[in-house]
């Protein structure tokens with residue numbers, strides 16, 4: 218488990234102060250994939266580096282697996298870091314070492330005996346699908362393969378936690394999907410807790426269970442991804458559906474433009490048909506989308522509802538009773 222309590226970080230440079238983090242508190246449960254989403258400069262790198270103390274907070278508390286990280290002696294901190302793997306945007310591989318050499322490196326530092334290292338490296342390369350590239354050098358690999366080596370190296374000492382610092386930002390969309398798939402598999406197979414930072418909504422959507430939104434050093438929201446995405450008014454919902462919401466829909470006088478969000482297999486179309494029949498209203502579909510969020514189908518429909526005011530009111534109440542989230546976007 219990772220816990221940050223009221224963590225602040227101020228950088229001092231040439232007499233200038235930058236408050237990179239301000240009173241950040243978050244809790245990452247064991248075994249979950251937790252994403253921190255934010256724009257460039259929001260403080261994401263600072264936050265993730267405060268977990269393994271590559272960066273020391275100016276104030277606040279950092280607890281990993283119950284240990285107060287800021288109270289550890291240097292040798293205790295080195296030991297604690299064995300339990301926290303990290304992967305990076307630009308992979309940070311040793312270019313003069315082979316794939317096997319890169320993966321073996323943390324085990325050599327930790328003093329593992331040679332035969333055990335060889336065994337572990339073979340196991341890890343198999344896990345990340347690179348058994349046939351053990352003797353290749355990083356320059357001979359694609360970006361996706363390099364990140365797989367980075368993942369194998371991070372997992373070598375059997376950490377319980379993996380920190381991912383924009384691990385897919387330098388990859389194309391397809392490679393991103395395959396690396397995220399690998400991270401998800403590892404999370405499930407090994408019960409690994411993953412804390413990742415990203416500026417990409419798709420990363421949050423594809424693999425995160427929980428998310429925190431970081432803006433100018435402050436957390437503005439955190440919770441389960443599925444709950445926040447389907448909650449109109451949340452920051453995540455706004456970011457997720459930004460292209461949709463920005464459209465200027467023509468709404469005819471006296472009509473209502475309604476946004477409906479649904480999770481799981483709740484089929485919205487039969488519900489709309491039933492509603493239209495039962496209450497003598499018309500639902501004129503304007504746009505819809507179906508996404509997978511944290512593995513679950515999430516749908517969103519935008520439609521114009523017309524009919525007698527009382528019938529429209531009852532129809533909307535009916536939709537809410539079906540467990541669908543309704544938001545009125547306009548009422549002219």
Ligand SMILES: Nc1ncnc2c1ncn2[C@@H]1O[C@H](COP(=O)(O)OP(=O)(O)OP(=O)(O)O)[C@@H](O)[C@H]1O
Pocket residue numbers: 228229230235236237255256257258259260261262263264416
């Ligand atoms: N070593 C440093 N010295 C001074 N200021 C720093 C240092 N590192 C980061 N900052 C500043 O702290 C703020 C947060 O930076 P940080 O790198 O944590 O953000 P980020 O969200 O990771 O951004 P990016 O995605 O661009 O890396 C920025 O204003 C940045 O300029």
